[in-house]
Amino acid sequence: MMAALVMAQARLSVDLFDAMPTLGRKFLVAGKGGLNLTHSDPPEVFARRYGEHCARFLQMLGRFSPEHLRALAFWLGVETMVGSSGRVFPKDFKAAPFLRTLVQRLRDAGVRIHARHRLIGVAAGPRLTFERADGERVEHAAAAVVLGLGGGSWRVTGSDGAWTSILERAGVHVEPLRPANCAFAVRWSPQLLARAEGRPLKNLAVSTAGASALGELVVTRFGLEGNALYPLSAPVRAALASRGRTILRIDLKRDLSLEEVRERLAAGRGKKSTSEFLRRELRLSPPAIALLREGASSYELADPARLAARVKACPVELCGVADLDDAISSAGGVSFDAVDDHLMLRALPGVFVAGEMLDWEAPTGGYLLQGAFTTGFVAGHGAVEFVKLKG
């Protein structure tokens, strides 16, 4: 949609196809969590969220920045605000007004929207083949094409990742889609689940495989999820792929140093139960105490120094990853080596790629939608330039 807007504003004749009956279904799903549209991080910090693609994103964000996205929202009649964590949301936390007005502006700019058209083939030209809901096949030739077919999670929204085989057939290198910003499996005891399931663990610092993050976690029947774990998706996935398991260390009292925790626990629990002792001395919540006790020996719980070390680095073994369909986003996709600086596929001149179908990943916090809008802007401009050069 972003690319279509750029192309229509450059006075190109634009057709927008989507497999679903309506546009922007995942955007609406994101709205259920308040629509974290972007983040107020300074550019260098923002770009670092895209990991190995930091330099490329820094350059692209220079062309369509978080401020540009907020200005786009304003143009659509949606005022935004910066939350306490620096995240940017619409003031009413809703996605529908933004989407509704964007679709209207696309129509006003002359964009012809073709719903229920599933892309099933791309060939040089560029030529596209669609399958309509009634089973009919439709061919479409264009001067330039921007593909924004999404990742592979939340298939119900239309992003099913089936495009990977279409592009591979056309000679494009595609990294397998993998879950990102997702839950990881833990073999919890029934006792832990009874005490902690569904209850948030707040104000944590978590680390694994040399990477760390701050935030919250939630214990689920499947394992652990939450914004403290999402930024670690890539190293955890890599560790699980090579060893089948990895240890996550959770600092349950991040505002106190190990020394301070040791001091508070030094007197020993006396006649108090371990839970009572931890609640009183460290103000740990019941799920945090349950986590601390999970898998700990009675010797460890009774020894203040060992207990303090466990509070500051409670080990949890992660042993699996959630299904791609349940993840918030996907890693993998069209490799950046397969596109030029304008996001045009080297194997298919005139075909550009944007959004989650490109091989980048970023944590939650507004970086995903910003990445989708920014790459849509870059690809849309690339398509405009391509058409102009073609004459």
Ligand SMILES: Cc1cc2nc3c(=O)[nH]c(=O)nc-3n(C[C@H](O)[C@H](O)[C@H](O)COP(=O)(O)OP(=O)(O)OC[C@H]3O[C@@H](n4cnc5c(N)ncnc54)[C@H](O)[C@@H]3O)c2cc1C
């Ligand atoms: C629960 C949830 C909450 C989220 N919350 C946030 C948030 O608050 N902030 C944030 O930044 N990000 C959030 N995200 C992520 C964000 O929504 C996505 O990263 C973003 O929508 C990706 O945009 P996209 O245009 O690349 O793909 P999508 O939004 O997935 O759009 C792809 C489109 O392509 C269409 N399509 C796919 N295949 C075909 C085909 N073969 N033929 C025709 N059409 C096809 C689909 O129907 C779909 O309309 C959330 C995601 C989820 C699942």
